[in-house]
Amino acid sequence: MPRVRFAPSPTGYLHIGSARTFIFNWLFTRKNNGTMILRIDDTDIDRNTETSLQSIYDGLNWLGLGWDEHYRQSERLDLHRRQALAIFEKGLAYRDFTPAHAGADDDERKSAWLFNPGMPDLPREESDRRAAAGEPFVLRFKVPRGTGRVIRFADGVYGEQEKDADDVEDFALLRSSGLPTYHMASCADDADLRITNIIRGQDHLSNTFKHILLFEAMDAPAPEVAHLPLLIAPDGSKLSKRRHGPVVSVTTYRDAGFLPHTYVNFLCLLGWSPKDNREQMTRQELLDAFSLAGVNRANAVVNFTEADPIDPKALWLNSQHLRAWPVEELIPLVAAALTAAGLTPPGDAAKFGHTIEVLRSRFASLLDFAGRGRPYFSDEFEMQPDAAAKLDVPQARELLRELGARLEKAPEYTEASVESTLRELAAEKGVKAGVLINGARAALTGQTAGPSAFAVFDCVGRDRAVARLRNL
RNA sequence: GGCGCUAUCGUCUAAGGGUUAGGACGAAGCCCUCUCAAGGCUUAAAUACGGGUUCGAAUCCCGUUAGCGCUACCA
Structure with missing residues (x-):
């Protein structure tokens, strides 16, 4: 295993x-x-x-x-130290008493990169004496140079690798503080x-x-x-906190309203491919398709700009998953996004779920539910200028108020019943249904863009819809 | 500097000797339509450069260039 x-x-x-x-x-x-x-x-x-x-x-x-x-490695330092000392006792490492290269410039370091002169061959007696006297040292691995040794391994992605031991420097095992280095630990x-x-x-x-x-x-x-x-990064440089800021952190995507799985899916596509053109994949599909053989060897660019830290493809992928995800699993996520924005998620799970279904095909992020989706969950929303313009055409407000009045008294309130009430009113008054339809969307949401107006009526609910029409 | 790795549309990638070099994001256009999306269709867009090997190279080999990594008492 x-x-x-x-x-x-x-x-x-x-x-x-x-x-x-x-x-x-x-x-x-x-x-x-x-x-x-x-x-x-x-x-x-x-x-x-x-x-x-x-x-x-x-x-x-x-x-x-x-x-x-x-x-946690910090709880296992004894083990690391014991192993380092065992290597030393086998004669495969040595104490290096050279003081740390505080001011060593690059040229100096490069000319003497392999080891510090004299130290690998220090007699054991002298080494022990100096150590016992309390002189600080780093423990270095004695790389078998000059032996013709070639180190080989087969990498699961990059294939057969080999390197002359002659090209490997005497790396540190233990620092002068006694703590292990990364390699040793x-x-x-x-x-x-x-x-x-x-x-x-x-x-x-x-x-x-x-x-x-x-x-x-x-x-x-x-x-x-x-x-x-x-x-x-897009400029080919390594992703770093200092240069690229928060884009390198997973919290950026979490806070941008990504589904956790979208992020998993997106990251899988960076440097790996299922080789069959699939991109949007479930966890199980990723599991079924995953193989080291599908891992690419070239570095992958995370596509972001200063203005937009989110890779456009990731956002697209999120919109795809948002659309396909089981609504019941979406409900808690959307509820959290609403709560975080100071809104109150609907208590009725069925209606909540329905609203999510109506909205999600035009949203890309969980944040959109509290943003553009705000009028569906709150009475406090802004009237966009273009929506206001829709209401400023002759008769529009008057007709919409009338529509509100009729809906209030209507025996039933469903998508279909609202539609027939609206179309009847339009026919009666001799106006195109589109005027009322688009006007109603504007009145109900403060927006000109959005789901079918009848779906909006349904999601907003009778009381709120009537109130919003009445207050025009 | 030494050693190692890498190189296909702007980006993520497929094609591991024979393809009009495929898909996706993004961009543009069209269709659909009560708006906006979604969805469908279409277009533009790539084999870093130079040599080989071969009937035939994105693919194999060599070189060049570029990028990245390691070269710390960081990890």
Whole structure:
């Protein structure tokens, strides 16, 4: 049974790229009857925050996919340290007493990137003596350079990979503070948690060569790896909080009124394809279609502008799901959107559902229900100028008030009965039905655009409709 | 600089030796229509560049260019 992990570090909010990595991990796991592990990689005590951790949980919970096991690296530091020391005892790592490169410029670093002179070959006695004397050091892995060693692995997306050990630098395992580095903590945990498959961003592709070496040093089997192309900005640069602001956060989409599943679906389409032209897919369809073979190798651009942080395709996808989603599942989501906007959701679930059905084909976001949909849920709404103009034609107000009066007295009030009442009135007065129809929509909603006027009557209800006509 | 990865319409992608290079978003137009949507139809829009290999290359190989990643006591 596959054991798969998603390992975010809590140094910011849940990033759109992280969310996608999580989703792909989740799909892979569920598809293969595996165990999904959420591991918080919080070994960088200087940059980790509790609010960031919370926003990651919030984001993941919003996606609604879930996980099976949960760990925090900060609670497992002993394990990492023990593994690092074991590697050291095997002679596969060494203490590097060189002070941190505080002011080292680029040229200097690049000319001496492999290791700090003298340190790999420091005699054990001297190393022990200096360590015992309290001299700070980082523990570095001793990469087998000059041995002709070629490190190889097969990536699930990028295929066969190889690199000369000569091209790998002596990376750190333990910092001078004694805390493990990412590489050490990650591999020690992957080994300890018996992770079988790693699916992560392509930024780790080069790191994998180091990790292969580490797994060997720990006598642990290396998990299978698959790397995902990165999500990038329209200008080709990496998505970053500093440069691109909130577009990189999943909360942007949540707050824009997206269905959680739309976001999942949208993210799946960035760097992956079912190969059969399908785009709008249910969770089950994604599960059925998902395969690492369908993952692309080129980075994918998230299409946004400063003016509009939402990718147009994502918005379209949301409108599609909004249309197809079971109304009963939509009700709580729309209710939440209404409440958030200070409106009161209708108590009658059947009528509420009907109104949602009437409106949703012209909405793209849950927010639209409280925005353009406001007149359907509240008596306080604005009369748009073009709607007012519709009412300012000769006789319009007078006829609509008359219509209101007739509807108030009518024996029944349904879409069909309203229609016949309206058409009778139009015929009687010798005006085109369209004048009354469009006028009624304007009067009832303050808008010229919207559902069929008769559906509007139905949704708004008799009392409100009559009142709105009377008050013209 | 070194090493690695990548390159099809503006964007997401399909086509893994033989296609008029397909679909979707977005854009434009038409149909439908009580308005607006939805829906249907149509149009514009791409194989980065240069060499090979081959009867035949978007597809395989090499080079160039560009982008991205790693090269931290970040992850």
